[in-house]
Amino acid sequence: MAANRLLINLPLILAVFLQAALWYSSRHIKPDLAILPEVPGKYEVKALALGDDEFYFRALGNRLQMSGDTFGRSTPFKDYDYVKLAEWFRVLDSLDGKSNYIPSLAAYYFSLTQRHSDTIYVINYLQETAAKDPERKWWWLVQASIIAKYKLGDKNLALKIAKKLENIPGDIPLWARQLPAFYLADMGEKEQAIIIIRDLLKNYKNLPPDELNFMYYFVKDRLKMIIPEELQNAHREER
């Protein structure tokens, strides 16, 4: 009886020791919880979407939004790899180029990084996504220029992006087209700002009174320049 018990207990003790030894050697092997998951290829996401790109786009988009803050972690944006992040943006755009979810994630969320130099990746992505459909996505050019000016601190880049807004076809608000004038005024380039205002007056007839008023007081009070004749006439007619 005792021999039988020993026959069972001895292998059991050995198995426990073997398991403990295995634990000892493997206790440092942990899953690699990278902040951002590896970027899948465009073909890969198309295959895994199983024909429903929109569902997979939303699922991956949400995953990207939550990345870094999963498994009980809280990761500051400065620790993110923004090169990888920008690749993620582009891959997700290939699944749904119409949605504003990824641009808003980039502009309102990931642009808040403590390392301001990383915002260049967000700015580049926003410019790319806006270029695909400028009439519908001009807003992201505005955001890109604002991030360039206030986060990255590159006024020339902000101006360069804002200038793209001047020639976008379609019905975009006048203030967006005037954005370069605001930046130029801020940079002390008042004559250049006036040229933009004059161009707008030349290209857009029947401007609403509020827009004309704004232009008038922008030149008069902000630029402190002589009001161009065409602006004076238009402003007088409206009054």
Added chain:
Amino acid sequence: MLTTTRYILLTAIRDRLFIALFAAIFLSFGISVFMGGTAVSEQNQMIISYTAGSSRLIMVIGFIVFVCFHVRRAFDNREIELILSRPISRHAFIFSYWLGFAALTALIVLPVAMVIGFLARLQISGTLYFAASLLCESFIIVAFALFISLILKSAVGAVLACFGFYFLSRMMGFFLVLIENSHYAAVSLNGLLDKLLYALSIFAPRLDQFAQSKWLVYGPEGAHLHFFLLQTLAYIPFLLLLTIADFRNKQF
């Protein structure tokens, strides 16, 4: 024929299929609302996509499991022999069985589509396209599940085969792109695989064109109603005839 159809519906109630599927879909809806609510923007679109995509998957998995295990159990319990002892031909038996499963899918798909339609009420035509194509997709899936479960002796094997068929059909568009972009020589192994996959694509339905949640978000732009109706009308008779051809040779 109607008796068999009624019998299928009764077994679905007996197996608590309706309760199980509606509970799972309700749970997925809750998770979709929660997950969608956490999005930085486009929360409604997120909820709609999650609900539509997850409901479709739950329903397809539910239908496959139910059909495969139902048929296998009917064989094991000799219910099929009992039905066939009545004055019913084998092809009528197959058709009425499929009709029963199709009615069952309609009873589940339509209420779910209505809920999704309520969420995506701004896209009425998109919702109608989604509901119609989801129904067609379910009809094809139950027809394939019936076909494979009558051939294979194992219910688990039938379920796995159905999943393989479903995922393959959902990826067929992608495979065709890969074949088109292939730069391998025709004699190489990859070239042979391309040809094999190309041949397979002739017999696989293009389910990747069905039930896309983007229609619920942006409208049915790029959707072809006639395509998925024609695909359903072409594929279901093909599967049912294959099933009948196999079933007629079965010895009891």
